[in-house]
Every structure is written in C-alpha cells, then in structure tokens.
Amino acid sequence: MILKEQAKNLLSNETFLEVFVSLRTNQCNVFLHSKADEVEKREEAHAMLRALNEFENVLKRVVTDQDMKDKRLKK
Secondary structure, eight states, X not given: OOOHHHHHHHHHOHHHHXXXXXXXXXXXXXXXXXXXXXXXXXXXXXXXXXXXXXXHHHHHXXXXXXXXXXXXXXX
C-alpha cells in the first residue's frame, strides 16, 4: 500500500518529475515522428503514455483519498 507521504514525496521530487517529463516527451516524440507504416511503434508509445498517466494518477489518488479520509475523521 502506498502511503500519502510517500506519494507526495515522489510528486514533489525534482529528479522524479524530470525523469517523468523526459519519458513522456520521448514517447510523444516517438508517436509524432513515426512513419505512416509504423503502427506498432505508435501503439507502443501510446501504451507507454497511458501507463505513465495511470502511474501519476495513482499517486495523486492516494493523496486525495487520504485527504478525504482525514477530513471525515475530523468531523
């Protein structure tokens, strides 16, 4: 189970974010600069972008979910 603080630390870590942006940029470039017949290449880039987005969303969801739980407990 991912803890809120671990997720927040990753989402605020400059090195992590730079790597994440670099991966996204590389995959976008693969997608944009592929030739018309390189369907598999585009599909792989698309799959990688979707995975990166899901990874980021999971981290953000951990933080949001815990914030909501904390607010409910305070009531």
